[in-house]
Amino acid sequence: MNERATLVLYQGDGRLKTHPFVIMFMLLLVASGVGSLIGEAEPGSIDALLPSWAAYVWGGFLLTGSVLALAGVLGFRLQHVRFLVVEQIGMAISGAAIIFYALCVVLYVGMAGFMTIAMGLAFTVCCGWRYWQIQSLIDDAESTVESAAVREVIE
DSSP: OOOOOOOOOOTTEEEOOOOOHHHHHHHHHHHHHHHHHOOOOOOTTHHHSSSSHHHHHHHHHHHHHHHHHHHHHHGGGOHHHHHHHHHHHHHHHHHHHHHHHHHHHHHTTTTGGGOOOOOOHHHHHHHHHHHHHHHHHHHHHHHHHHHHHHHHHHH
């Protein structure tokens, strides 16, 4: 077996594809992360009610997670599984950033920020869903490689 062979992952009857909404949302998260790190919150917004340290932590995690997820999505076009893992890590960090933000909203704003909290938690569920999709693909690929290695040893 050629150890340098590139593993191409398939999902269903075609190549693995990333939904365009994933790319759009990650680009929006990049913009939000940058804005949180370098800009000032609009007076009257939920962000203006949060302490500045929370905005910096949130912005940093949001920017890091979304950039990693985008790098993974765009890099996977090169057919390297490691980019899929990078996307998975980016999704985990992005989801954690949104949970952090929702917790800050609960603590500093209360239930007046209910819609923000609900949307944040829904987005976190989507990040988790994508994380587990990727993990399932990786697990399937590992079992395929193990099966091929066993067959090669037997033959």
